[in-house]
Amino acid sequence: MRALTLAYVLIVCGTLLNAEVRRSGSGEAATRTSFLNSAVQRSEPELLTKPAELAGRFSRRLDEVASSVDGSVAYLVVDVTSGQRFARRADEPFPTASAIKIGILYELFVQVDAGREVLDDPKPLPEASRAGGSGIINRLRSPVLSLRDHALLMILLSDNTSTNVLIDTLGMDAINAHMQALGTSGYRLRRRMMDSAAAARGDENVASASDLVTVMDAIRTGRGLRPESQAEAIRILREYGPTSVRAGIPADVPVATKPGGLDGVRSEVSWVDVKGRPYLLCVMTSFLADDQAGEKAITEISRTSYQYFSRLSRAGVEGRLLAR
Template identity: 40%
Template structure:
């Protein structure tokens, strides 16, 4: 290693010996100071290229953090909060607190707009079991199915489950499409770091057990168009859940790159959800291409 050596003559003369110590201290040159990689610089540029605030956290499934920006900041989650809800549903099923095959009537009190199809059903005219509600919630991001599941397991149960996993900033605070609650500041939130921990937990097979973790990931792998999915070659599985409401966009994803699976979390607030998703796709391409180059 190259050093710029400076001689610091400290007259530490001994009263008895008259000797003097010459201390030579190494000082690192500018070239040796930590610098951002070109990938890190590009990610920051992309994050700053649109109005609003973008946070992200990218890590290998083994826990090695690759890139992070505003990783500990809370962001509204839109539909990405449905992953913690699904975790609670599966946990209660395993604890025999709910019946996976029990039928639930589709009632007007649960029906809300936004994404999904159940809002178009007649009041009380149809029933779906718990498993089908979960599928609709994840694949179609059905808000009515989501609200039915929230009523089934309890909002506080979801938050207690997150607490038990050490995820104290991941919070389900309101029903889907509850604009009044949102106006009061009651928002469903998480941080990029905590979302990454959730997805790593699933990818490692450590949520309850490997079978349950894989069951949840299988639901998240079901085909859908997302910002991250657009950036990754079709032959590479991606288990993800996006979310978007006015001013907000998010996506939690496990990219199952052979030999080096990794997690990408993107969150944006106070901007345009469309612009955020365009940036997320470019960021995902940048990260993925860098990882492929390093193989």
Template identity: 35%
Template sequence: MEELRNKIESILSHYTGRWGIVIMNQTTGEKMELNPDMAFPAASMIKVPIMVEIMRQAAAGLLSLDQKLVIDSAAKVDGAGILKELRPGLTMTVRELVTLMIILSDNTATNILIDLVGMEAVNQTMSNLGLQSTVLRRRMMDFAEARSGKENMTSAADLAHLFAGIASGSLGLPPAYSAIMLDILKRQQIRDKLPFYWPEELVIAHKTGTLPGAEHDGGILYLPGGPYVVCVLAAGLKENYLGLQMVASIGKCLYDHIS
């Protein structure tokens, strides 16, 4: 993957900031990494660990994906998502809330699910899975907590480990739960980063994240030659649109290289 590394480093030379990148061929195990263990504010990438913990608790019988939760006015928060726009008192299943948390990055759904499973449980599971930099410290849109130092964090290596485990079914969960997560990730609606230049029919199961000065995207790219795990995290950006351009350019570079 040395040629791919050179191409990506050429793209990065046009931008300022910092980045963590992991690209792995899941068939051969061949890997290209740049700052894989560098910790970043997770933004909405933290929703992938939350989803994994929900599936773990569902598999353990601690909750049901079909149980219904009420979305009341107090639960609604700003930012990404659709639930804030809908009537209070609406009921949704855990499965539906997980779907909204991933495919629309719904912050209200995320906070309801954090309260359901507990931050400590998410962090303990991530630690048990061997993740070094991933920690859930605050609910979505709680910027006061973020300013006090309670920021959610992750790394490209940690996310690559999670995505690879979801794809291969090696996270210690029954296969049905990995299949549910893959199905949800494949229905991602936010496609302005890694897949921006890709053919519409190309399948990627992924999650994005955005904060001021940070743009992330990562997941599993399905190609005829086999799946690739791809994670690109970027922070310290002068403008977010530059991060969008950078991640999209890396996506195009990867597709062109593999194709």
């Protein structure tokens, strides 16, 4: 279609130029013909570079937001459709805070699928698993919950006690080994939740933005999971309430996400299922002078990413934006 359009333009313009030749002489006409040919030759590359220009602006805006934060910032945004990556320090380990829990969720369903654990077998809460901080289970006297219930509470309320139940049940070494087999290079679950002594020793839970995106993508695609386990893991990750990533995205867009926060640390890994142009996003921060500034940066990176991918999802031929 584009070739036919260009041919038509050349025919029309050629006719006009021939008329001009008769009026002004061959020298001036030759100059005009040369100009026309150069303009046509430029138009095709310009059309092809429009998406690249858009991606360049998007990349620069991500860096502007990250550079404005008084602290360390890493991010990774992956276009699921094209595979294009927009990254800043994406392979460096950062403290994860509760974002580490996405790997625990994945390992739970791996072990359930292998028959090593039962998802819906209610058990009394082991006293050794109790932990303070976020969550509600530690406030209950004698809860009896299944592993599915603990998984939901671990993600929905970032419940530290439920997280410890799952770590103790699945095994820290098994979780880390499976993360390595999945392809992560820096994912390290080194301590149970609220183990301040381990944190003081330097045994912090860490991962890179690339690591957390790898785990989220395994859940998104169902890698290593039965379909029913994949569906349940996605359902749980979509249950989470308001987060920094969700604050930058319209409420009707499905988002599977896990945020985390500690003093000086904010992180979040997400799969944003924009119709026709889904993407994966992870932002990690540390050494924050202002924790709220870290949260605002995650929201702005999320908003910028949504605007970019939602525009791509609507783009037709040569960038016309179509109604969804």
